[in-house]
Amino acid sequence: MLSLNINGQPHQVDVDPDTPLLWVLRDVLGMNATKFGCGIAQCGACTVHMNGRAVRACNLPVGLIGEQPISTLEGVDPTDPVVKAVQAAWIALDVVQCGYCQPGQIMAAIALLRTAPHPTDEQIDSALSANLCRCGTYMRIRAAVHHAAGALA
Amino acid sequence: MTTRATTGTPAPAHAPAHTAAQASRRQVLGAGGALLLATLWPTPRSGRAQPAPHPEQGLLVENTPAAFAPNAYIRIAADNRITLILPNVEMGQGIYTGSVMLLAEELGVDMAQVAIEAAPPGGGAEITGGSTSVMTEWLPLRQAGAAARSMLVQAAATRWQANPAECTTRSATIIHTPTGRSLSFGAVAAQAATLPVPQKPTLKDPSTYTLVGHAQHRVDSVAKVQGRAVFGMDIQVPGQKIGTVAACPVEGGTLGGMNKAAALAIRGVQAVLVNAQNNTVCVVADHYWAARKGLRALKLHWHDGPNAHINTQTIYEQLHDGLSGPAIVANTKGDAPAIIAHAHATYTATYQQPLLAHAPMEPINCTAHVRPDGCDIWTGTQIADRARDTAVELTGLPKDKVMVHCQYIGGGFGRRLEHEYVTQCVDFARQVPYPLKIIWSREEDLTRDRYRPAYVDQMSAALDDKGFITALTHRIVGPAVVARWDPPELTKDGYDEDLSVATVITPYSYPAYRLEFARREAPGIVTAWWRGVGGTRGLFVVEGFIDELAQRAGADPVAYRRAMLAQNPRALAVLDRVAQEAGWNTPLPPGRARGVAVQFAFGSYMASIAEVEMPDPDNVIIHRVCAAVDCGRVINPDQVISQIEGGLIFGFSAALYNEITLEDGRVQQTNFNTWRVMRMNEAPRKIDVFLIPSTEDPGGIGEVGTAAAAPVLANAMAAAQGRRYRTLPLLSARNAAAGKEQG
Numbered sequence: 032m033l034s035l036n037i038n039g040q041p042h043q044v045d046v047d048p049d050t051p052l053l054w055v056l057r058d059v060l061g062m063n064a065t066k067f068g069c070g071i072a073q074c075g076a077c078t079v080h081m082n083g084r085a086v087r088a089c090n091l092p093v094g095l096i097g098e099q100p101i102s103t104l105e106g107v108d109p110t111d112p113v114v115k116a117v118q119a120a121w122i123a124l125d126v127v128q129c130g131y132c133q134p135g136q137i138m139a140a141i142a143l144l145r146t147a148p149h150p151t152d153e154q155i156d157s158a159l160s161a162n163l164c165r166c167g168t169y170m171r172i173r174a175a176v177h178h179a180a181g182a183l184a
Numbered sequence: 185m186t187t188r189a190t191t192g193t194p195a196p197a198h199a200p201a202h203t204a205a206q207a208s209r210r211q212v213l214g215a216g217g218a219l220l221l222a223t224l225w226p227t228p229r230s231g232r233a234q235p236a237p238h239p240e241q242g243l244l245v246e247n248t249p250a251a252f253a254p255n256a257y258i259r260i261a262a263d264n265r266i267t268l269i270l271p272n273v274e275m276g277q278g279i280y281t282g283s284v285m286l287l288a289e290e291l292g293v294d295m296a297q298v299a300i301e302a303a304p305p306g307g308g309a310e311i312t313g314g315s316t317s318v319m320t321e322w323l324p325l326r327q328a329g330a331a332a333r334s335m336l337v338q339a340a341a342t343r344w345q346a347n348p349a350e351c352t353t354r355s356a357t358i359i360h361t362p363t364g365r366s367l368s369f370g371a372v373a374a375q376a377a378t379l380p381v382p383q384k385p386t387l388k389d390p391s392t393y394t395l396v397g398h399a400q401h402r403v404d405s406v407a408k409v410q411g412r413a414v415f416g417m418d419i420q421v422p423g424q425k426i427g428t429v430a431a432c433p434v435e436g437g438t439l440g441g442m443n444k445a446a447a448l449a450i451r452g453v454q455a456v457l458v459n460a461q462n463n464t465v466c467v468v469a470d471h472y473w474a475a476r477k478g479l480r481a482l483k484l485h486w487h488d489g490p491n492a493h494i495n496t497q498t499i500y501e502q503l504h505d506g507l508s509g510p511a512i513v514a515n516t517k518g519d520a521p522a523i524i525a526h527a528h529a530t531y532t533a534t535y536q537q538p539l540l541a542h543a544p545m546e547p548i549n550c551t552a553h554v555r556p557d558g559c560d561i562w563t564g565t566q567i568a569d570r571a572r573d574t575a576v577e578l579t580g581l582p583k584d585k586v587m588v589h590c591q592y593i594g595g596g597f598g599r600r601l602e603h604e605y606v607t608q609c610v611d612f613a614r615q616v617p618y619p620l621k622i623i624w625s626r627e628e629d630l631t632r633d634r635y636r637p638a639y640v641d642q643m644s645a646a647l648d649d650k651g652f653i654t655a656l657t658h659r660i661v662g663p664a665v666v667a668r669w670d671p672p673e674l675t676k677d678g679y680d681e682d683l684s685v686a687t688v689i690t691p692y693s694y695p696a697y698r699l700e701f702a703r704r705e706a707p708g709i710v711t712a713w714w715r716g717v718g719g720t721r722g723l724f725v726v727e728g729f730i731d732e733l734a735q736r737a738g739a740d741p742v743a744y745r746r747a748m749l750a751q752n753p754r755a756l757a758v759l760d761r762v763a764q765e766a767g768w769n770t771p772l773p774p775g776r777a778r779g780v781a782v783q784f785a786f787g788s789y790m791a792s793i794a795e796v797e798m799p800d801p802d803n804v805i806i807h808r809v810c811a812a813v814d815c816g817r818v819i820n821p822d823q824v825i826s827q828i829e830g831g832l833i834f835g836f837s838a839a840l841y842n843e844i845t846l847e848d849g850r851v852q853q854t855n856f857n858t859w860r861v862m863r864m865n866e867a868p869r870k871i872d873v874f875l876i877p878s879t880e881d882p883g884g885i886g887e888v889g890t891a892a893a894a895p896v897l898a899n900a901m902a903a904a905q906g907r908r909y910r911t912l913p914l915l916s917a918r919n920a921a922a923g924k925e926q927g
Contacts, residue, residue, distance in 0.1 A: 047451055050473045058426055058471030063418040064411025066594075067472070068545050069626045073856035076545060104411035121409045125401055125822055128830055129276030130408030131415060131545040131594030156865040163856060165545045165595045166276045167833025169867040171826070 033093055037062075038106025048094020053077045055093050056103060064104035064134045068163070075162030078135035079103045085142035085158075104134040112183060113144050120178035128166035136162050140176050149180050219260040219332065219373035257303070258287065258332050264356055264370030266293055271303045273566060274404060275593035275600070276830075277886045278823040281403045283325060285819055289395045290329030290388060292353025293369070295403065302590035303568075322819075322882050330385035338379055339372035390817070390879070399822040404592070416564040416591040419551045421619040425454055427612060428475040428623055430484055431464040431632050434849035435708050437489035438462045447478035456482065457612050466612045472623055491708030491849040499706050499846070500536065503640035506661030506702035507534070514679045515688045518696030520646075523655035527646030533732055535643075535725045536911045538843035539706070540636035540714055543859055546594020547629040550609035553619035558585040559610065560619075564593035566600040574607040579614060597834070598713035601669070602634050630859055631851040635844055636714030637663045637706055641725040646696075651737025652747065655696035658687055658725075663705045665713060678703060686722030686891065691755035691784040692730075692748050708849050715834060719785035719891035724839075724912065727781040727895035732908060741780050741899065742768050754814050755782060757876055758791040761812035765874055766793035775799075776807065779900025781892050787883030788815035789876075790828075792892045794868075794900040801923050802915055804840065804901060806868040811892065813873060816880035825873040828889040832871060835893020837862035840915050 035042045037060070044059050051070075056062045056079075068076030070089050077088040080102040107114045117140050120126075127133050136159065143150055143158040150158070155176050164172070257269040268287055274280045284298045333353055340358040341348040344365060352359050356369045390396070407413040432438060444456045447467055452474030457466040465484060469475035524530055550563040552575070559579050565571045568588045575586045593600055605624070613620040624632070639662035646655040664680035666673045674680060679701055687699055705711075714720065734744035742763050749755045759782050763769070768778065775797050782791045792811040798804050811828050818824055841860040845852045853859040898909040907923055 046471070046473070050471070054471050054473040058473075061420055063414075063420070066415075066545070067417065067547065067623070069856050070476075071626075071855055071857065074545070074861075109410075118409045122401065122405045125405060125826060127276075127402065127405050127408045128278070128826065129545065129593060129595045130404065130413055131417075133408055134411045137409065160863040160865040163545065163861045163863065165543065165597070165834060165837075165861065167830035167837075167862075167867070168826075169833065169862075169864040170829060170871060173864065 034098075035093060035096060035101065036098060037101045038103060039100070044093065046093065049092045050094075051089050052079065052091045052093050052096065052101065053088035056088060062103055062105055066131055066134055068132065068135075073163075074132070074135075075139060075159075076132050076135045078138040078162065080138060080142055083142065083145060085139045104138055107138075107141065113141055113179070116179040116182040117141050117144065117175070120175040120182065124171050124175045124178060126168050126171040126175050128168055132162060132164045132166075133168075136164065136168075136172055140172070140179070143176065144179060144183065148183055150176060219335065219369075219377040220257055258291070258328055260332070260336070260369050260373040260376075262370045262373055264297075264368045265299065266291075266297050266356060266369065267299045267301055269301045269303045271568075273302060273564070273568075273590050273593055273596075273600075275564070275566070275596035277827060278402055278820065281400060281823065282819045284403055285395045285400055286322065286325040287329040289393055290326045291333050291356075293356040295395065295400060297356050298403075300403065322817075326387055327385055330387050331382050332376075334382050334385050335376040335379045336369050336372055339376035340367045343367070343372065343375070396819055397817065397821070400820050402823070413592050415546050415594045416551070416562060417546050417549050417594065417623065419562040419589075419591065419621060421551060421553060421560075421562070421621070424551065424553075424619040424621050425468045425470065425616070426472045426475050426621050426623060427457070427466045427468040428472060428479055428625060429464055429466045429608065429612075429628060430479055430482075431628070432486045432489070433631055433851070434486065434488040434491050435710065436491045437849075438487045439465060440485035440487045442482040442484050444482065446481040446483070450474055450478045450481055453478040455616060457615050459608065459611050464608060466622065468612075468616065468620060475623075476625065488849055494708035494846055494849045496539075496843075496845040496847075499539070499638055499709075500640070502704050502707070503536070503638060503661045504534075506704045507640060507642050507659060509702065511659055511700035511702040512677050512679050513698060514677075514701045515684065515697065515699040517694070517698075518655065520655040520657045520694075520696040520698040523696050524644055524646040524657060527654065529647040529649075529651075530644060531647060531733060531736055532642065532644040533729055533908070533910060535641045535728060537639045537641075537721065537724065538912055539638045539709065539711075539845075540838050540842055541630050541633045541844055541853065541859060542595075542597045542599035542636075542714060543630060543633075543856075543861065544593075544595025544597055544599055547626050548599070548605045548624040549622060550606050551619060551621040552606075552609045552613035554579055554610060554614040557581075558587070560587045560589065561606060561610065562589045562591060563606060563609075564591050564596075564600055565603060565606065566593070566596055566598075567603055570603045571606040574603055575610045578607065578610050597715040598636075598717070599633065601713050604634070626856070627854045630853055630855065633844075633851075634710040634712035635706075636721075637665065637711040639721060643725065643729045645729075645733060647733070647737075651733060651739060651744075653694050653733065656694045657698045657700070659700040659702060660687070661702045661704055663711045664701075664703050665711050667705075668710070669713065682718040683722070685718030685785050686726055686783060687718075689784065690726065691752050691782055691789065693751060708846065715831070716785075716887040716890035719783070719887055720835065720894070723781065723783050723785070723891045724894040724898065727783070728898055728908070728910065731779070731895075731899045731902065735902075745780070745782055749782070754789045754876075754878075755784060755791070758782070758789045758812040758814050761874055761876060762791040762793050762810050765812065765872060766795065766808070766810040768793060777900055777904035779896050779898070779903055781896040781899060783888070783892060785891055786885070786887055787881075788813065788885060788888050789883075790814070790888050790892060792832075792896045794896045796897070796900040796904055798901065798904045801905060801920055804897075804904075804915070806836065806897070808870045808872070809868045809896070810872045811874070811889070812876060813885070813888065814876040814878050814880075815883040815885050815888070816878050817882050818875055818878075819882060821875055824875060824885050827885045828873045829871045831885075831887065831889020831891075832893050833862055833867055833889075835890035836868070836897060839894035839897050839912055841913050843913050843916065
């Protein structure tokens, strides 16, 4: 049995320690906001927060997590100013198309804005270029991050 | 929105037109106190409608015995809940939002009052593809809304003993203007359901639209932004197990051997299944990771079969071989070959395009529960009917015992116009008693995709003394995708009309023209539709060739095209607008270059200009792309813009980087580390889309941007490098070598 702290709740899971966090979230705990895209940390669809920092859940073995808190999109506090600003900006700018990559994009954006409240284009590109979007919503994502930063000012 | 999505079925321009009779087939179904207005959506292709009424989960009871098989419904419940049950699937193109807008506009409800459900397979062929959704639904959705409104108003007027003409509707309420009395739609829904359905309801004057033509937020944003949207991948059926599969990596091969015991020894692995064709293995486990480990532990051994010798070069050689010898004449005007043979000046160029994978962000997946008395399927599909039919065939169950539950699609791009993954899932699920969710790894998704074909095209022109075309011949060598996908649609001559997009269907008019098709099916691979279909394929060739002719004539590329478009005001208007907005005639900063492309495809006109910089031949910075679009009447302007932005980026990714290659029959690209997708830092710094106001019927938009991507970028790169780009992808080693030769 492994103990995990996910979205502020303790969870006991009975899996091999090499199991990536992604599959514990999705297939063991039934938390589906975090998406599977590639399995090799190339696309960012599975982005979650560990200790508040954006990490890829698809190649993060649960055995290495220990007591570090994990946060997923379904667990973020919707009243948190950064979360609220990011989600509102995504809706205001109609960023989403198919939407499959967006949980990862949003988690990456929230992590960015916590460390860089007023990011430049370069900082946004640097933080979010690891998150692929096949629908091509990149420009709206960039604009939405600026929009959210503006709302937080 | 205006948008339709992605790909697919042959383009609207040659899709059989639906008849007025089909479009007006609506009727009321008894639904326990609710108004349930059923309507038959016309589909982009004819010939598949089946008179098979399909009771939806016991909710609907058809009240006439007529052979009417509705596939869409408006349901107004007594509590005023309004539900639109739609046959088209949402895969990012914004069709849910656009459909709600059209319905709400005529019905007299607020967008927020409408909920959406995905329709199960009904009597027609639900195909979401070919950029057709708004085109096909523009009229029937409004008619359905107007018919329901008229019935509701009549029911309220009857209750008030008032004149229906004195009633208005607003926010799902009927108001009797002279007295101010009001009734909710729900309050009169049951009564309205007893009234005859007006077959020719009066539609609103477009000048009075309050929703259509005005930007509306997407109805699916909130769920998607909060991570609540349910994609096929997210289905959780009680008791389900998770499977992952490996098919023989060589098309046509079979399973040679495996270490089943090793897989079953992995913790969590439940079963190892093999399909009837003995070419695919499925490991079933408690969760994906255990299944994945089990699959690795099998140490699969394959008999590669007859395609083990196929390499990419085999395919290209076969295509180039088709440039000479017999071909089908697909379209002809005058005697173009004779004019070219006797012309003083001629010009010929050969273009090559690669196999492409779809690689939607959501890897292929499907969940099925096969029981003795029924079968449920949960998946993202652009063709729900085929998904159902394949299960009927495999299980022997009657059609009404097979339910397809359509989910949000995490990227279609044409991939989900295939249903072989549903066949595969049902085939394995019938071997187990529990619901089985099959998830393909990204590696499986890329190496066992059904690919956009490779093509070789050759164009030859006879030119007058100013360098303009007097005759044009164009030979396409490649597969006929429709021959597999929908055999009856292959013409009796063996032509696939999808190939006419951007070739025969073009804003230009040539004095003499001949289009030839030399069919060469790709060995060892299955080919399929891909976003932009014939438009993406053809426009790269045609707009590249026109650009070459302009260059040969020493003419400005925009001015040269303007001269060719003199008889086409809509095309001219988009070209002039984009030239103005992009500052075509203004000087560029040093090191930058511009390229242009003009198109008419999917019923929409667009002209685009890309501004690029190439610090070196292997590196292109896209500073800005401008596009002017005339897609007829716009339903939701911001979603047209969004589709153009995204369509361009999807196309740029392929144009710059992508080529599926084969070695010994095996696809070499396995994941996003070897299948490069454009990232945010590589995307254009800016895309500006300009919409030309129009009252023409709506055209498609979901594939328009993708079709423009390769030609506009190739033409800009040609200007930057002083060389032509006739082979995709643009940033290939092959092109780098050719550049050194040309340079």
